[in-house]
Amino acid sequence: MKIVKWILLAAGTCCLMLSLASCSGAGPAPAVTPDESQTEANNLITVGFSQVGAESDWRMANTKSMKETFTEANGYKLILKDAQQSQEKQIEAIREFTAQKADYIVVAPVTEEGWDEALQEAKDAGIPVIIVDRMIKTSDDSLYTCWVGSDFRKEGETAVACMENAFGSDAELSIAHLQGSMGSSAQIGRTEGLQAGVSKNTGWNVTARDSGDFTQVKGKEVMERILKQYDRIDVLYCENDNMAFGAMEAMDEADRTYGVGGEITIVSFDATHAGLVATLEGKINYNVECNPLHGPRVEEIIRQLEAGNTPNKMAYVDETVFDAATITQGDIDARAY
Ligand code: AHR
Numbered sequence: 001m002k003i004v005k006w007i008l009l010a011a012g013t014c015c016l017m018l019s020l021a022s023c024s025g026a027g028p029a030p031a032v033t034p035d036e037s038q039t040e041a042n043n044l045i046t047v048g049f050s051q052v053g054a055e056s057d058w059r060m061a062n063t064k065s066m067k068e069t070f071t072e073a074n075g076y077k078l079i080l081k082d083a084q085q086s087q088e089k090q091i092e093a094i095r096e097f098t099a100q101k102a103d104y105i106v107v108a109p110v111t112e113e114g115w116d117e118a119l120q121e122a123k124d125a126g127i128p129v130i131i132v133d134r135m136i137k138t139s140d141d142s143l144y145t146c147w148v149g150s151d152f153r154k155e156g157e158t159a160v161a162c163m164e165n166a167f168g169s170d171a172e173l174s175i176a177h178l179q180g181s182m183g184s185s186a187q188i189g190r191t192e193g194l195q196a197g198v199s200k201n202t203g204w205n206v207t208a209r210d211s212g213d214f215t216q217v218k219g220k221e222v223m224e225r226i227l228k229q230y231d232r233i234d235v236l237y238c239e240n241d242n243m244a245f246g247a248m249e250a251m252d253e254a255d256r257t258y259g260v261g262g263e264i265t266i267v268s269f270d271a272t273h274a275g276l277v278a279t280l281e282g283k284i285n286y287n288v289e290c291n292p293l294h295g296p297r298v299e300e301i302i303r304q305l306e307a308g309n310t311p312n313k314m315a316y317v318d319e320t321v322f323d324a325a326t327i328t329q330g331d332i333d334a335r336a337y
Helices: 002-023 034-042 057-069 087-099 116-124 152-167 185-200 216-229 241-253 273-280 295-306 329-333
Strands: 045-051 076-082 104-107 129-133 146-149 173-179 204-211 235-238 265-270 286-289 314-316 321-323
Touching: 045 057, 045 087, 045 295, 057 076, 057 241, 057 273, 057 295, 076 087, 087 104, 087 116, 104 295, 116 129, 129 295, 146 295, 152 185, 152 235, 152 265, 152 286, 152 321, 173 185, 173 216, 173 241, 185 204, 204 216, 216 241, 235 241, 241 265, 241 273, 265 273, 273 286, 273 321, 273 329
Parallel strands: 045 076, 045 104, 104 129, 129 146, 146 314, 173 204, 173 235, 235 265, 265 286
Antiparallel strands: 286 321
């Protein structure tokens, strides 16, 4: 039982502290034998984490949060696998964690579909699976223990509300839409939010739409194509900050103006540190927050499970939006990512 691990770990820590206390006195410190250090290593809770990749500032902040939380000092052994945006690699990682008999498997899924088989194998091995950040679609909800992440559809609706406030509902708008990785919850929810806005506001048209896969490089490439094709773009609805940075490079090179007082209004997502700096500078008009600091949230779930409690099956993170007209330096200073 994992609870035994916690007790052993706490007892081990006490013994260590006593040893250190006696060490501060006159005598030499008792040596830790290889057997004892082996026991301490065995007492760690093993967490296999399959991460999407390193495609964005958001993702790096998310990885950092997990690494800072699941440390040996906190009682964990973290096995982190970067899938480089490949679902195949993520499935491989889940299978490896299952074969290694990890205590918990944590997955930040690249797409929503296609997880049932690998998760069934983890379930058969009795390993709880925690889904984090994006969501999965499954025929059987018992294949994962719980999920914590963002309400991406709500993020899209928040962005649309900003556009409605800025332009009014009867405005004629030509919208360029840069999508994230296709099939990911972040893309699906934010796209659905925009679609609902377009259906409601009959003068709004999505003139151009393409995926930049949440990366700066592809964001730039897609925007270059769009700018060559269309003379009139009123709004760039960009599904993350990194693609917005790439799009800005493309607009700079094409001598097109953007942001506050510019030709193209930019609506972005994530509100990372760099994204908020661009918002304060007036380059991004509206930046909808997506919070990546999931390490402590996942740990809280594991603590509950270790204590024999049942965590909430689904938990949404509270998020806000930043407007170039009202953002302050204080908002940026308070940003942990
Ligand atoms: O799933 C969260 C999204 O993934 C973030 O918006 C994006 O930057 C990241 O790559």
